Amino acid sequence: MITFNTTVPAATSTANATAASSNAATANALGQQDFLTLMLAQLKNQDPMQPMENGEFLAQLAQFSTVSGIEKVNDTLESLGDGMRDFRISTAAxxxxxxxxxxxxxxRAGKDGTINGVVDLPKAASSVTVSYSDxxxxxxxxxxxxxxxxxxxMGFSWAGLPPAMVENRSPVRVTVSATTDTGTAQVGPxxxxxxxxxxxGADGADLTLQIEDYGALNALEVEAFR
Incomplete structure (x- = not known):
């Protein structure tokens, strides 16, 4: 079986060391063709009496495959990041x-002139009262x-707002009270x-919404929209 070794004659060792030094600055930019060229030069200049072992040769090939794979993953992630930024912009619009x-x-009254919301009841209630005030x-x-x-x-809605409040989109305070086996208490709607x-966001990672009456809100916190 023919084997290979990384050991090279002294005459070529110095030349290879000089070449390696000049290539160090551009190592990160080497592509597949550059790698193969360097590999062939290494094989040509090796000592025939002490050739490179098969394991070493395969290890170098595996190392290059790993680096190449990482580069492809990075390119894919970058492409996904661009896609997510475009998606967020579209969502915002x-x-x-x-x-x-x-x-x-x-x-405030929506386009249909009603106020709508939901309340998350922590336990079963015998009755629920929703109050609306100016x-x-x-x-x-x-x-x-x-x-x-x-x-x-539990969803709730009110379509009987005074016309003036609908037209002016005047703010309405909603209060929810639930009666359970432990008594009556308010529940946040x-x-x-x-x-x-x-x-x-500056890096395109976050989408912040400015909500009327509530200020800034991360889009990830939005549970529903209409």
Missing amino acids: NLLGHEVLVPGNIA ATTGTLLHTESYAAQSAGL SVFAKVLSARN
Whole structure:
């Protein structure tokens, strides 16, 4: 069996050392063809009496394959990153002017003139009461009662806002009270609020939404939109 060795004669060792030194600065830029050229030069200049071992030869090939594979992975990740940035920009554009569901109790009439939201009941309730009041004056506007509800999400809506409040999109405060086997207590609702603007982070990694009445919100925190 023919074997190979990395040992080279003294006459060529100095020349190879000089070449290696000059190539060190551009090692990171070497491609497959450069690698093969260097490999052939190494084989031609080796000592015939002490040729390179097969294992060493295969190890070098494996090392190059690994580096080549890493470069391909990096290129793929970079391509995915560009795609994600484009996706975020598209998402931001689509959300402008729409409403997203956010935790809070200040709501305004949507395009259909209604206020909509959900409440996450921690346990089953024998009754649930949702109250709507003017967020500016505190005046009670409407109260709606719901029969027994299971634990979990419960939706609510009110379509009877005064026309002036619908036209002016006046803020309304939503209060939810649930009666359970341990008594009556308030439960924090989530309401739909309008997206005023959207902005990508400096590195394109985060998409921040400016929500009416609630300020900045990471898009990843949005549970639903309409």
